[in-house]
Amino acid sequence: MRYLPLTPADRTDMLSVIGAKSIDDLFVDVPGVARKAELFDLPLHAGEMEVERELAALAALNRPAGAGPFFCGAGAYKHHIPATVDHVIQRSEFLTSYTPYQPEIAQGTLQVLFEFQTQVAALTGLEVANASMYDGSTACAEAVMMAQRVTRRNKAVLSGGLHPHYSAVTQTIAHAEGMEINRLAAAIDAEAAVVAEIDSDTACVVVQTPNAFGTVTDVTRIAEAAHAAGALLIVVTTEAVSFGLLKSPGEMGADIAVAEGQSIGVGLSYGGPYVGLFACKEKYVRQMPGRLCGETLDAEGRRGFVLTLSTREQHIRRDKATSNICTNSGLCALAFTIHLSLLGERGLRDLAALNHSRARQLRDALAAIPGVEILTPRFFNEFAVRLPQDAAAVVEDLVGQGIIAGAPYSRLAPEAGLDDVLLVAATETTTEADIAALIAAMKGRFGQ
Amino acid sequence: MTMNSVGRPTRPEGQAAGVGGSLTGARGLLQDEALIFELGGWDKSGVDLEAPALDASDLGDLVRKTPIGIPGLSEPETMRHYVRLSQKNHAIDLALYPLGSCTMKHNPRLNEKMARLAGFGDLHPLTPVSASQGALALMDRLAHWLKTMTAMPAVAMSPKAGAHGELCGLLCIKAAHEAKGQGHRRTVLVPTSAHGTNPATAAFVGYSVTEIAQTDDGRVDLADLEAKLSSDVAAIMVTNPNTCGLFERDIIEIARLTHAAGAYFYCDGANFNAIVGRVRPGDLGVDAMHINLHKTFSTPHGGGGPGAGPVVLSEALAPFAPAPWVVSGPKGFDLIESPEGEAAQGFGRMVAFQGQMGMFVRAYAYMLSHGADGLRQVAEDAVLNANYIKARLSGVMTPAFPDGPCMHEALFDDHWLEGTGVTTLDFAKAMIDEGFHPMTMYFPLVVHGAMLIEPTETESKQELDRFCDALIALANAAKAGDVNRFTGAPYLAPLRRLDETQAARKPKLTWKPVSQTPLAAE
Numbered sequence: 001m002r003y004l005p006l007t008p009a010d011r012t013d014m015l016s017v018i019g020a021k022s023i024d025d026l027f028v029d030v031p032g033v034a035r036k037a038e039l040f041d042l043p044l045h046a047g048e049m050e051v052e053r054e055l056a057a058l059a060a061l062n063r064p065a066g067a068g069p070f071f072c073g074a075g076a077y078k079h080h081i082p083a084t085v086d087h088v089i090q091r092s093e094f095l096t097s098y099t100p101y102q103p104e105i106a107q108g109t110l111q112v113l114f115e116f117q118t119q120v121a122a123l124t125g126l127e128v129a130n131a132s133m134y135d136g137s138t139a140c141a142e143a144v145m146m147a148q149r150v151t152r153r154n155k156a157v158l159s160g161g162l163h164p165h166y167s168a169v170t171q172t173i174a175h176a177e178g179m180e181i182n183r184l185a186a187a188i189d190a191e192a193a194v195v196a197e198i199d200s201d202t203a204c205v206v207v208q209t210p211n212a213f214g215t216v217t218d219v220t221r222i223a224e225a226a227h228a229a230g231a232l233l234i235v236v237t238t239e240a241v242s243f244g245l246l247k248s249p250g251e252m253g254a255d256i257a258v259a260e261g262q263s264i265g266v267g268l269s270y271g272g273p274y275v276g277l278f279a280c281k282e283k284y285v286r287q288m289p290g291r292l293c294g295e296t297l298d299a300e301g302r303r304g305f306v307l308t309l310s311t312r313e314q315h316i317r318r319d320k321a322t323s324n325i326c327t328n329s330g331l332c333a334l335a336f337t338i339h340l341s342l343l344g345e346r347g348l349r350d351l352a353a354l355n356h357s358r359a360r361q362l363r364d365a366l367a368a369i370p371g372v373e374i375l376t377p378r379f380f381n382e383f384a385v386r387l388p389q390d391a392a393a394v395v396e397d398l399v400g401q402g403i404i405a406g407a408p409y410s411r412l413a414p415e416a417g418l419d420d421v422l423l424v425a426a427t428e429t430t431t432e433a434d435i436a437a438l439i440a441a442m443k444g445r446f447g448q
Numbered sequence: 449m450t451m452n453s454v455g456r457p458t459r460p461e462g463q464a465a466g467v468g469g470s471l472t473g474a475r476g477l478l479q480d481e482a483l484i485f486e487l488g489g490w491d492k493s494g495v496d497l498e499a500p501a502l503d504a505s506d507l508g509d510l511v512r513k514t515p516i517g518i519p520g521l522s523e524p525e526t527m528r529h530y531v532r533l534s535q536k537n538h539a540i541d542l543a544l545y546p547l548g549s550c551t552m553k554h555n556p557r558l559n560e561k562m563a564r565l566a567g568f569g570d571l572h573p574l575t576p577v578s579a580s581q582g583a584l585a586l587m588d589r590l591a592h593w594l595k596t597m598t599a600m601p602a603v604a605m606s607p608k609a610g611a612h613g614e615l616c617g618l619l620c621i622k623a624a625h626e627a628k629g630q631g632h633r634r635t636v637l638v639p640t641s642a643h644g645t646n647p648a649t650a651a652f653v654g655y656s657v658t659e660i661a662q663t664d665d666g667r668v669d670l671a672d673l674e675a676k677l678s679s680d681v682a683a684i685m686v687t688n689p690n691t692c693g694l695f696e697r698d699i700i701e702i703a704r705l706t707h708a709a710g711a712y713f714y715c716d717g718a719n720f721n722a723i724v725g726r727v728r729p730g731d732l733g734v735d736a737m738h739i740n741l742h743k744t745f746s747t748p749h750g751g752g753g754p755g756a757g758p759v760v761l762s763e764a765l766a767p768f769a770p771a772p773w774v775v776s777g778p779k780g781f782d783l784i785e786s787p788e789g790e791a792a793q794g795f796g797r798m799v800a801f802q803g804q805m806g807m808f809v810r811a812y813a814y815m816l817s818h819g820a821d822g823l824r825q826v827a828e829d830a831v832l833n834a835n836y837i838k839a840r841l842s843g844v845m846t847p848a849f850p851d852g853p854c855m856h857e858a859l860f861d862d863h864w865l866e867g868t869g870v871t872t873l874d875f876a877k878a879m880i881d882e883g884f885h886p887m888t889m890y891f892p893l894v895v896h897g898a899m900l901i902e903p904t905e906t907e908s909k910q911e912l913d914r915f916c917d918a919l920i921a922l923a924n925a926a927k928a929g930d931v932n933r934f935t936g937a938p939y940l941a942p943l944r945r946l947d948e949t950q951a952a953r954k955p956k957l958t959w960k961p962v963s964q965t966p967l968a969a970e
Contacts, residue, residue, distance in 0.1 A: 004826070011829075014832055014836045015832070034699075039824070043820065051562070051816045056565060063575060094539075096540040096541045096749065097749065098749045100751065109751035111483065112533060118483075121958045123518070138799060176795075177652070178654050243516070245502075248516075269568065269571070272608060273608070285957070295951070302944075306948050326610065327610065327755040329754045344488060345515065346490075346491050360503060377506070395576055
């Protein structure tokens with residue numbers, strides 16, 4: 001029990017200072033019937049070597065993205081993370097610190113959050129950003145609830161290009177609040193279809209670009225239509241690297257932009273922890289969920305940072321708070337901001353261009369396979385293809401050949417009836433040899 | 449004594465002006481650190497990427513033409529910037545972090561190493577289940593531990609934090625009531641001492657919140673509870689051990705009354721570390737309880753997150769758990785992401801993928817390291833340490849509930865500061881100068897000037913004594929009239945007291961260039 005520093009002698013001494021005869025005296029308030037917990041089928045404590053052995057054995061049963069050709073995206077992307085990022089986030093002072101409620105001794109975390117907020121605002125083209133959310137999907141749901149508070153209207157229209165999981169999460173939360181959700185049918189390139197659904201009760205329309213099929217869309221017209229009807233436009237992005245190449249949501253008229261930040265600095269980790277980005281126009285800042293860090297001065301007039309506008313938050317406003325969120329993704333936000341600082345303006349643009357270029361190579365190679373149809377008209381680093389066979393079966397078959405061919409759309413939304421649609425992504429980590437391996441395996445599978 | 453513009457002393461009595469004031473603003477080797485926007489360059493980068501000629505013929509007008517406005521740093525500049533910032537942070541690896549209600553304990557680095565194994569850290573959430581059997585097995589084993597420790601039959605793994613777990617639990621409760629035709633139940637009862645997340649969560653899912661009073665000895669007032677239970681009540685949310693650091697002695701009766709009224713019993717499990725291995729919440733009549741893996745099973749707080757908040761569920765609520773979940777069959781483990789038929793009663797989905805896998809690995813490594821025997825010792829040592837602090841400090845400070853033992857945290861009020869001119873806040877800030885992170889202040893709200901101290905089980909007796917000695921010395925200084933030590937504190941931190949009022953009045957939430965013409969990338 002290497003993590004427990006008290007010795008038996010310490011325990012005896014301490015009990016006598018307390019004036020208790022035994023440890024059981026300290027549990028007298030527990031009802032007798034509940035005082036004896038039996039954990040008979042759990043093992044006893046294990047040494048470091050044994051724990052490593054068990055977890056390494058479990059890890060070995062998984063196929064990491066880096067183990068071979070890999071083309072899976074659909075809301076989580078395999079990117080290279082510079083070694084510096086992981087080194088810095090493992091520094092004790094970042095890793096093992098608490099929420100910065102004592103600003104005098106938490107300036108490290110606070111300044112990072114201020115820098116993060118500024119970077120996110122810049123990427124999304126909006127005025128203010130918060131200090132991170134759990135992930136992109138929960139950020140999306142929170143954005144819809146925020147639109148309800150801002151507009152005092154009760155309906156949200158979700159585009160058919162929104163990631164099906166994001167739609168599901170939003171529907172869960174909004175339904176609980178009594179909000180009406182109009183979720184359009186899955187569509188590869190029809191973000192503008194939301195416009196026809198807007199009415200005088202619409203709080204917001206939610207569109208995604210690049211969308212769940214990889215399609216990129218200029219949402220300017222949708223923004224105009226939403227605003228004309230008094231509704232807000234929420235723009236969702238699941239691939240944050242795309243901000244380096246594409247027009248920002250703010251530039252196209254978004255009122256709220258939310259994104260999954262995993263692509264920058266945060267690993268795949270089987271779905272979490274990730275980091276949700278959340279930005280909006282300044283006039284809505286008091287309706288924003290989550291933590292905010294602000295600049296101020298200390299008693300000697302020096303610049304410093306504090307958590308601010310906490311009167312929106314649950315620990316002050318309790319049942320009147322904008323959200324129940326307490327924990328955020330501080331450490332993932334740190335990873336994001338370090339990676340983005342290393343990239344800088346030029347690096348992010350280069351990285352985005354490289355992603356786009358590799359995806360075009362992949363598109364051209366797949367398009368040359370008879371029977372494979374490219375479905376996505378304009379894309380960043382991911383697109384949908386129609387296969388001559390069930391996409392999930394193809395993926396499963398290719399796993400046996402050491403290739404993760406992509407994400408079958410049916411895995412995200414079996415009810416959509418798109419069983420032959422495969423989502424494929426390429427990033428800077430995708431090599432020509434990876435693409436050649438995929439093409440050869442597919443040709444083999446399709447009997448060519 | 450030098451005063452600043454708001455009349456606060458800028459250094460303690462007796463410390464000569466000039467001492468501690470450098471020419472550069474640095475304090476010894478602790479340097480002021482500029483923002484990346486002031487340090488970086490718009491054409492600087494700390495990565496080497498082959499930049500292809502941009503062939504964006506498909507994209508046309510969608511290509512960004514304006515500058516983004518993010519600076520770059522070279523790799524050595526990046527390293528120094530963040531290492532310098534790290535030096536302005538306090539952390540559990542530096543000293544005792546006595547945050548009541550927030551459990552800051554040792555974070556074993558073995559857990560970090562395990563979470564970074566490629567099979568976990570580099571695993572895509574949509575990897576075919578045949579190629580992610582180890583991850584699914586780990587989720588299944590972790591679920592088994594959680595169910596065993598709580599005596600609950602089911603667990604929803606996906607919630608991403610404690611408050612997200614509360615949301616999950618209340619959504620299960622709402623779905624269960626709706627399935628029974630009891631959707632009209634609109635009220636959630638919450639004790640006055642609850643975490644702010646409890647009422648916020650209840651309100652977030654559309655319930656109205658009614659507070660339950662507290663007894664003089666810091667527990668739920670049963671008479672008030674009985675008076676407020678009705679056919680309109682959907683659930684009660686009780687934290688146990690509660691935020692006064694006390695075990696709810698009447699917990700079984702609270703559960704019985706709640707169930708008799710047709711409502712469900714939500715237990716906030718934030719303080720599970722005080723009872724793990726000794727008390728199983730399922731034996732108390734709990735229907736749903738989230739477990740903050742980051743608290744009880746020590747995944748690092750990371751400056752505010754990420755956390756993880758799986759929710760254990762009773763038989764009554766289990767059918768309403770959100771997707772996805774892990775099942776095992778003859779061909780190994782499977783992940784049910786889109787349940788059909790009977791299984792489709794769940795209320796939907798909480799998050800995009802499977803939840804906080806990185807935290808699952810860390811928590812599971814921690815559980816294996818402790819084992820069933822060690823986890824029981826965790827609870828015992830956490831409670832012993834808290835009672836030791838309570839016993840040692842009761843001579844100079846006033847415990848809010850002097851009678852009987854406390855659980856994992858000791859609660860004091862500010863009666864002992866009366867007439868000294870020192871506030872709870874002043875006292876807490878002075879602790880920083882003595883090398884300790886302040887305790888939780890002014891919470892729970894039911895105690896005047898509350899000071900809530902949680903040592904956790906990973907503190908040695910020596911460290912507890914060092915802490916108690918420091919607090920006793922400070923308390924004696926306050927009572928002896930050494931007020932200046934407190935009102936301007938901290939004096940020795942990287943910054944002095946920060947103006948939070950100004951920050952909220954005129955929020956500056958992003959960096960803006962001094963000149964209005966930002967340097968462009970073009």
